Amino acid sequence: MSTLSLAVGRPTLADRLISRSILTDVMLVAGGAAFVGLLAQVAIPLWPVPITGQTLAVLLVGSTLGALRGVIAMAVYAVVGIAGVPWFSDASAGWQVVAGPTGGYIIGFIVAAGLTGWLAQRNWDRKVLGAFASFTAGTVITFAAGLPWLAASLGLTLEQTLQAGLYPFIVGGIIKALLAAGIIPLAWKLTSRPKP
Template identity: 45%
Template structure:
């Protein structure tokens, strides 16, 4: 047996640990989209903003990290597409793209890809790296969501930040801390 045959490839992301490549990939992509859709139903309206607090961002970031670049982006694209054609799984059971928070849904696709790419490079293996990966993913979501919110509400940047970022910072810090414990813990549990 040569050295190249004796080396076992290290899984890049948690999703790579599931056997059966094509079936696995389809199941993971669909499963992540459903996971985000379910997390969106945990929705709390906030006075002064048309954007509710939801479990979506946490689900998006975990999905991206667990699935990697390609599957993370595809799962969020599936989530967005299904919601646009009528699946009522956006926040508060909404569907379609004509809503103030749809820019964040666009950001989910980008964040799924970015977080997935960083996780494949070890960005989810330690609490500090996971926190940085999640923070970057959140920044990507905000970068897509705030301009959409500005256009939707006909407001300036300061007002959009007050409606679409500031009310969510504490919750997003908690979500980041949870992910910083869960993802490295999953890797340790699986001894990879």
């Protein structure tokens, strides 16, 4: 017997914990969007710039929910933020955030969640090395969308764009990819253990 669900393809970590259905999909998507909004408010002081939990949350949501639900969760995050919920970084909200210099990163989150979710559905997230590669790819996608948007929005040269939008965030991006690569495979191990 088949249950109607937004989840397509191979099971992800969320499917390991909760059976697939439209209701659980809606709850997971809403929870994923809220999780990103919550972690976007967490800032850790680091040189040369503080890092937020926003990108880490995007990677975790994409990997946990899979490609389609991850994409929908990040689209919901963007739309609800545009509608006025102050859950973009620094509790910002509104169309001006997405239309502004950092809007490309928010659009990149949608694609990044899709990619990490797609890779998770191919079991890349079960081992640390594959998970790190997946999360690094998701981070690269975020920058690939964000940097041209930043340059066009502010009229920056290539070097100015890299100085403002990439170089200061490399260390934080690596740390987030490593954290996610530790969390998700560990979660798979913990959920795979037989119950006593």
